[in-house]
Amino acid sequence: MASSAAGIIFSSLNNNTLSRLTSDRTVAAIPFACRYRLVDFALSNMVNANISNIYIVANYKYRSLLEHLGSGKDWDLARRDGGITFVSPFQASNTADQAMFSTHMEALKSMKEYIDEIKEDYVVLTDSDTVLTIDVNDIIRSHESTGADVTIVTSSVAPDYTAKNPRIMISSVAGKVTQIAMSASFDERHPELALGIYVMKTEYLRTLIEEAEAYNLNSFTMFLLKNCKSSNYMTYRYTGFVASVSSFLDYYKYSMELVNNEKSRDSLLGKKETPIYTRVHNSAPTKHYPGAKVENSMIADECSIEGTVINSIIFRDVTVEKGAVVKNCVLFHGTHVCKNAKLNCIVADKDVLVSEGVALSGNDNMPFYIQKGRKI
Amino acid sequence: MYCKKECIAMLLAGGQGSRLYDLTKKIAKPAVSFGGKYKIIDFPLSNCINSGIDTVGVLTQYQPFALNEYVSNGQPWDLDRIRGGLYVLPPYQGNKNSDWYKGTANAIYQNINFIKQYDPDYVLILSGDHIYRMDYSKMLEQHKATGAACTVATITVPMEEAFRFGICNTNPDGSIYEFEEKPKNPKNNQASMGIYIFTTKTLIEYLENDEEDENSSNDFGKNIIPNLLGNGEKLYSYRFEGYWKDVGTISSLWEANMDLIGEDPILTLADQDFRIYSKNTARPPQYIGKDAVVENSLISEGCRIYGTVINSVVSGGVIVEEGAIVKDSVVMEDVVVKKGAAVYTAIVDSDTVVESGAVVGKENAGKDEIALIASGSVIKA
Numbered sequence: 093m094a095s096s097a098a099g100i101i102f103s104s105l106n107n108n109t110l111s112r113l114t115s116d117r118t119v120a121a122i123p124f125a126c127r128y129r130l131v132d133f134a135l136s137n138m139v140n141a142n143i144s145n146i147y148i149v150a151n152y153k154y155r156s157l158l159e160h161l162g163s164g165k166d167w168d169l170a171r172r173d174g175g176i177t178f179v180s181p182f183q184a185s186n187t188a189d190q191a192m193f194s195t196h197m198e199a200l201k202s203m204k205e206y207i208d209e210i211k212e213d214y215v216v217l218t219d220s221d222t223v224l225t226i227d228v229n230d231i232i233r234s235h236e237s238t239g240a241d242v243t244i245v246t247s248s249v250a251p252d253y254t255a256k257n258p259r260i261m262i263s264s265v266a267g268k269v270t271q272i273a274m275s276a277s278f279d280e281r282h283p284e285l286a287l288g289i290y291v292m293k294t295e296y297l298r299t300l301i302e303e304a305e306a307y308n309l310n311s312f313t314m315f316l317l318k319n320c321k322s323s324n325y326m327t328y329r330y331t332g333f334v335a336s337v338s339s340f341l342d343y344y345k346y347s348m349e350l351v352n353n354e355k356s357r358d359s360l361l362g363k364k365e366t367p368i369y370t371r372v373h374n375s376a377p378t379k380h381y382p383g384a385k386v387e388n389s390m391i392a393d394e395c396s397i398e399g400t401v402i403n404s405i406i407f408r409d410v411t412v413e414k415g416a417v418v419k420n421c422v423l424f425h426g427t428h429v430c431k432n433a434k435l436n437c438i439v440a441d442k443d444v445l446v447s448e449g450v451a452l453s454g455n456d457n458m459p460f461y462i463q464k465g466r467k468i
Numbered sequence: 469m470y471c472k473k474e475c476i477a478m479l480l481a482g483g484q485g486s487r488l489y490d491l492t493k494k495i496a497k498p499a500v501s502f503g504g505k506y507k508i509i510d511f512p513l514s515n516c517i518n519s520g521i522d523t524v525g526v527l528t529q530y531q532p533f534a535l536n537e538y539v540s541n542g543q544p545w546d547l548d549r550i551r552g553g554l555y556v557l558p559p560y561q562g563n564k565n566s567d568w569y570k571g572t573a574n575a576i577y578q579n580i581n582f583i584k585q586y587d588p589d590y591v592l593i594l595s596g597d598h599i600y601r602m603d604y605s606k607m608l609e610q611h612k613a614t615g616a617a618c619t620v621a622t623i624t625v626p627m628e629e630a631f632r633f634g635i636c637n638t639n640p641d642g643s644i645y646e647f648e649e650k651p652k653n654p655k656n657n658q659a660s661m662g663i664y665i666f667t668t669k670t671l672i673e674y675l676e677n678d679e680e681d682e683n684s685s686n687d688f689g690k691n692i693i694p695n696l697l698g699n700g701e702k703l704y705s706y707r708f709e710g711y712w713k714d715v716g717t718i719s720s721l722w723e724a725n726m727d728l729i730g731e732d733p734i735l736t737l738a739d740q741d742f743r744i745y746s747k748n749t750a751r752p753p754q755y756i757g758k759d760a761v762v763e764n765s766l767i768s769e770g771c772r773i774y775g776t777v778i779n780s781v782v783s784g785g786v787i788v789e790e791g792a793i794v795k796d797s798v799v800m801e802d803v804v805v806k807k808g809a810a811v812y813t814a815i816v817d818s819d820t821v822v823e824s825g826a827v828v829g830k831e832n833a834g835k836d837e838i839a840l841i842a843s844g845s846v847i848k849a
Contacts, residue, residue: 393768
């Protein structure tokens with residue numbers, strides 16, 4: 093069944109608060125949950141809702157994202173019609189920076205020709221730094237039944253909520269958005285956090301872009317703020333697990349929550365009917381050696397575990413040698429932990445080598461980050 | 469469309485594998501699971517693509533549905549090609565009569581037109597019964613260098629087991645002067661692996677002649693190879709060194725799985741330069757629980773282990789609950805071993821539920837006493 097919606101996924105526009113993890117990659121390409129990249133969740137949510145015409149917008153270090161996506165085959169998105177269309181800034185022939193963009197609205201303006209050609213009735217816009225498994229068709233059904241101009245997916249936030257960047261906070265009455273504000277912390281007047289997922293009629297998006305051009309509006313958020321009172325914006329409340337990754341510490345905390353909280357893990361990864369797709373690497377199963385000890389951990393394929401792994405997330409092709417102890421860590425693919433090394437509260441980027449006997453420790457609130465390819 | 473290939477492969481995947489009993493009740497032997505995330509057929513197919521062979525005919529006959537669905541368009545092995553690729557070749561109805569494949573040679577004979585379509589110089593004949601990694605391009609190089617009509621891949625087997633194989637007796641230069649199918653008194657221990665490279669012209673000529681011989685059992689080992697030798701054709705053996713195992717019996721399938729574990733495993737599949745490809749199942753990462761014990765085992769994606777797993781090979785999506793134990797066993801996809809249940813020295817086929825408190829198999833049993841649980845069983849306490 094063809095979907096009535098097209099998808100637009102934004103990667104890392106304006107997001108430099110994840111500095112360490114994004115020094116070499118766009119936000120959408122950040123590895124997460126053992127075998128995925130952030131973009132996999134947005135893509136899989138759409139694919140699981142039969143959406144097969146998806147635009148991916150990126151303006152920043154998108155090499156690893158392109159490599160990850162390939163032809164889109166691994167998400168069943170290598171299609172004759174639609175599939176993945178990659179949208180990046182380009183230099184227009186004579187006029188400098190005509191198609192450069194750094195905000196959502198600028199990106200939407202620059203891809204106007206694509207949007208004009210969308211045949212589907214609806215568009216689903218989503219950021220890639222919000223990680224969740226959600227039924228997109230249910231949002232579309234809700235959008236249809238309320239007759240909203242825009243449906244904004246929200247989740248309630250805890251009173252101790254703080255983000256590195258101000259986020260879009262919302263208050264609503266019976267689902268109708270009454271106020272939109274920008275805030276970096278919990279604000280009881282606007283207790284809902286917008287998750288960066290919006291559903292609207294394609295026609296509405298076209299009008300929105302025209303209006304933004306007419307008023308020279310460069311921010312999608314400003315558009316929402318400006319039109320909140322005069323338009324019919326509705327919320328769609330999501331109550332499952334959400335990782336809204338706005339800082340390195342967030343990243344670590346959400347990773348640890350996945351390991352420690354079965355409910356969160358099941359909400360994100362445990363739904364059999366909506367699997368999360370990712371690039372296929374054809375890795376062999378993971379080998380646990382005699383004497384290995386693994387407790388409360390998530391482990392990807394092709395790892396060699398000879399030592400001890402506790403409360404950790406271990407990506408593909410990681411080796412933990414004899415006597416090594418890995419605790420409360422996130423080890424990206426290709427990490428090699430040599431004999432008797434001790435790691436605690438570490439996030440090791442791709443292909444890190446931790447030499448024999450090395451001991452390194454961060455703490456819960458300040459995990460230690462090891463750069464890609466470092467030898468320690 | 470004219471689409472010449474230097475060498476194409478014909479993979480005999482019709483075998484029932486009756487000595488695998490319940491495992492092959494509903495599926496052909498090449499579709500049997502192996503090593504946590506593979507099917508037996510992944511090995512020859514991956515070998516082909518890793519050897520630069522991009523056209524493979526897969527000959528099916530017995531219970532082909534699972535196999536057909538699994539290989540589908542060949543995409544997991546990069547065999548979905550515009551020119552060439554993977555084709556499933558079931559028996560079909562001809563003008564004269566409809567024919568099941570009578571023997572290995574007859575199966576190829578019935579698909580001569582498929583071969584001719586690619587006008588290959590050489591045809592590689594494979595079977596879907598073995599676990600091994602082999603670069604066929606090296607064998608092809610030797611075949612071309614010797615100018616042989618046929619090259620037979622051989623492997624050294626223990627002398628005391630040689631009587632179970634087709635044995636190649638060779639001259640010092642590797643040319644074969646005698647081929648004995650399952651000899652009572654083998655003269656040496658160079659066993660045929662059932663892998664042949666033929667020069668196409670010779671293959672077609674001998675297949676056609678063999679078809680006319682009513683007394684022939686239309687088999688490569690029993691008829692074609694001896695006929696070639698009898699007519700003085702040049703046959704060479706290609707000596708393969710490396711892991712190769714026939715997994716045609718419950719004990720050999722179990723043993724081959726066990727070869728993947730241990731301090732220094734005999735067989736390692738994590739070779740990034742020679743990947744074994746398989747169909748992707750999009751399962752989440754494995755999760756190992758707080759009180760779990762996992763030792764000396766291969767664990768696949770989607771597994772959730774809360775109990776104990778020792779000396780075992782566990783396929784995707786298996787759940788081992790608290791207090792359950794799996795030891796010395798091969799557990800296939802989506803099996804659930806409930807609280808306090810035990811699985812010892814067993815092969816448990818997919819989708820089986822071992823109920824709480826139930827015990828499968830005997831602890832420390834030998835390879836001849838392996839418990840076999842059919843797919844979809846419910847084992848009660």
